[in-house]
Amino acid sequence: MLGDLRKFAFRAKLHMEFILARHISLYAVVAFLAALLNAYIVIPSILDQIVTASMSGPPFGPVRPPTPFMGISLTLAHLIFSLVSVSIAASMAGELASTSLFHLSQPLRRSEYSVSWLLAIVWLPSLLMALSLFVPISAFDPRLVLRVSFQPIYLRLVEDILTFSMFCWAALTRRRGVVAFIGIFFILLLPYLSLVILGLISYVFLGGRNPPSLLLTVYEIIFPSTTSTLFLGSVGQLSLDPMRASVGTLIISVFAQLSYVLYFIRKFEVK
Amino acid sequence: MQNSPLMSLRRKRTSEDGEIIFYRKGHSIEKLAVIVSRNLRKRFGRIQALRGVTFSVSKGSATALLGPNGAGKTTTLKILLGLLKPDSGEVEVFGMDPWRKGDKIRGIVGVLHEKPVYPQWASVRQLIRYAARLRGLGEMDEERAIKLSGLERYAGARISSLSRGYLQRLGIALAILGDPELLLLDEPTANLDPAARMEILNLISVLKEELDVTVLISSHIIPELEMVCDSAIFINEGLVLDQGSLDELARKHNSRAVVVIRTRNPRKLASDLIGRDYVKSVEVSSESVKVEVMPGELPTLESEISRLGGKYGIERVESAAGRLQDLYWKVIGVAR
Numbered sequence: 320m321l322g323d324l325r326k327f328a329f330r331a332k333l334h335m336e337f338i339l340a341r342h343i344s345l346y347a348v349v350a351f352l353a354a355l356l357n358a359y360i361v362i363p364s365i366l367d368q369i370v371t372a373s374m375s376g377p378p379f380g381p382v383r384p385p386t387p388f389m390g391i392s393l394t395l396a397h398l399i400f401s402l403v404s405v406s407i408a409a410s411m412a413g414e415l416a417s418t419s420l421f422h423l424s425q426p427l428r429r430s431e432y433s434v435s436w437l438l439a440i441v442w443l444p445s446l447l448m449a450l451s452l453f454v455p456i457s458a459f460d461p462r463l464v465l466r467v468s469f470q471p472i473y474l475r476l477v478e479d480i481l482t483f484s485m486f487c488w489a490a491l492t493r494r495r496g497v498v499a500f501i502g503i504f505f506i507l508l509l510p511y512l513s514l515v516i517l518g519l520i521s522y523v524f525l526g527g528r529n530p531p532s533l534l535l536t537v538y539e540i541i542f543p544s545t546t547s548t549l550f551l552g553s554v555g556q557l558s559l560d561p562m563r564a565s566v567g568t569l570i571i572s573v574f575a576q577l578s579y580v581l582y583f584i585r586k587f588e589v590k
Numbered sequence: 591m592q593n594s595p596l597m598s599l600r601r602k603r604t605s606e607d608g609e610i611i612f613y614r615k616g617h618s619i620e621k622l623a624v625i626v627s628r629n630l631r632k633r634f635g636r637i638q639a640l641r642g643v644t645f646s647v648s649k650g651s652a653t654a655l656l657g658p659n660g661a662g663k664t665t666t667l668k669i670l671l672g673l674l675k676p677d678s679g680e681v682e683v684f685g686m687d688p689w690r691k692g693d694k695i696r697g698i699v700g701v702l703h704e705k706p707v708y709p710q711w712a713s714v715r716q717l718i719r720y721a722a723r724l725r726g727l728g729e730m731d732e733e734r735a736i737k738l739s740g741l742e743r744y745a746g747a748r749i750s751s752l753s754r755g756y757l758q759r760l761g762i763a764l765a766i767l768g769d770p771e772l773l774l775l776d777e778p779t780a781n782l783d784p785a786a787r788m789e790i791l792n793l794i795s796v797l798k799e800e801l802d803v804t805v806l807i808s809s810h811i812i813p814e815l816e817m818v819c820d821s822a823i824f825i826n827e828g829l830v831l832d833q834g835s836l837d838e839l840a841r842k843h844n845s846r847a848v849v850v851i852r853t854r855n856p857r858k859l860a861s862d863l864i865g866r867d868y869v870k871s872v873e874v875s876s877e878s879v880k881v882e883v884m885p886g887e888l889p890t891l892e893s894e895i896s897r898l899g900g901k902y903g904i905e906r907v908e909s910a911a912g913r914l915q916d917l918y919w920k921v922i923g924v925a926r
Contacts, residue, residue, distance in 0.1 A: 426697035589673040
């Protein structure tokens with residue numbers, strides 16, 4: 320059992336290294352630039368907060384609410400690493416249409432193959448995003464990490480993990496164009512388009528009253544970070560607290576990822 | 591061939607490191623069979639690719655999988671590797687179900703696909719190293735595969751820069767990596783020049799004869815198949831029409847076999863052979879004798895030739911109109 324697990328981890332790692340080898344330097348540069356950008360935006364903001372706080376109390380006092388700059392930094396990191404995730408998913412679609420015959424003719428299980436792509440599409444960009452936010456701050460001064468509010472970062476990561484999981488499913492179409500379209504749709508359009516639709520439902524069918532709480536809850540669960548950003552200051556209007564909604568997001572993410580792996584193991588054929 | 595690098599690097603499989611248990615059902619044809627397929631069916635949309643394919647491949651044999659385009663050869667090979675899931679029927683490779691235990695099967699099976707696509711950005715060595723590491727092999731195995739497939743000069747080259755012939759060699763290198771117990775080769779000599787074809791065919795013969803590797807080859811170049819194969823499976827429109835050893839098939843289908851014997855004494859050899867009851871006709875030219883034998887009697891002639899080799903200065907024996915070619919037209923031609 321343990322030996323099987325070790326073999327699974329070894330082969331999945333080997334395949335992941337191979338598929339990332341082509342673009343690994345590009346991803347490293349992107350992560351470095353994102354970290355620099357975050358450092359440029361967040362560190363002065365935190366320092367400014369410390370200076371302001373020191374006027375009225377001791378430095379490095381209790382944690383303050385997040386600065387508005389954190390939101391900009393998070394949005395930038397989200398956009399950058401969403402593009403990284405889409406590009407890896409497009410690579411997977413390309414591989415499934417061509418070189419998967421080579422890969423799956425090797426002693427590599429379909430589970431190992433699909434999990435290595437899952438790690439590359441979902442978990443690597445999420446990890447890089449988190450690191451690009453925390454590494455520059457802790458490199459500057461580890462104590463500054465405590466000044467950052469973790470909730471918006473956590474919500475952003477949870478929302479992105481669900482979105483990136485969808486890209487794994489998109490890759491199964493074996494078409495790069497479909498992955499690119501779904502990527503742009505999920506990152507740039509869906510979160511805002513859904514709100515417009517909710518607004519229209521509210522205006523046309525409900526005479527301007529709030530849309531049904533079920534619809535709003537579904538929206539909150541799928542987009543916990545977007546919800547908490549857009550409804551900042553009016554969280555009372557929400558049917559769920561974003562942190563509670565994120566539990567649902569995590570459950571759906573786990574389901575999306577497990578079903579993707581199970582589909583691959585049971586149904587995927589190399590034609 | 592005592593000092594063959596293949597021999598020296600051959601791994602002995604013991605029961606501790608996973609001895610291969612061959613399929614046994616008491617049925618004579620399935621005894622010691624490496625591959626057993628029963629009533630295999632596969633449909634792609636409206637196309638019924640396989641309509642009940644039944645065959646077996648015995649251990650140590652070199653079997654030709656013959657049939658026209660669209661007969662179901664590639665689909666069969668992909669099912670044997672666990673790349674496609676059959677709709678119904680049973681298939682076992684080394685006693686294992688390829689769809690469920692595909693990784694174990696692919697660990698001991700070398701494969702060359704008909705139209706392989708490799709990651710263009712990688713180098714030859716990178717790709718072979720990746721495949722070797724997945725099999726738990728080391729650098730020595732990588733080097734041996736590179737050397738045997740004649741890729742030494744191109745080991746550092748990018749795959750995108752390789753000609754079609756060298757891509758085929760890369761496929762061969764990947765197929766023979768480690769010590770495969772079974773080789774599944776789909777058009778192994780396609781895109782190769784005549785010299786490279788001979789090299790590859792010799793390599794297949796060495797693997798089969800010295801290392802007891804079972805080989806299943808799908809190809810359209812029948813004379814080449816005849817050089818290495820001792821049995822055949824004829825498949826057409828998703829059905830196996832016939833299968834067996836070439837001798838059995840030759841007898842069954844009353845197939846003709848003609849060999850050209852290059853010798854220093856063609857007239858003497860011809861007069862010696864003409865009296866044999868298994869010889870149908872003899873034709874003499876300045877350097878050779880063309881002999882047609884009765885169906886299924888080629889092995890008798892072959893043993894006779896090896897006995898008479900010294901006496902008549904026999905230099906070479908070539909297959910002129912091969913049994914396989916003749917069989918192909920008799921089996922597939924009738925079906926069509």
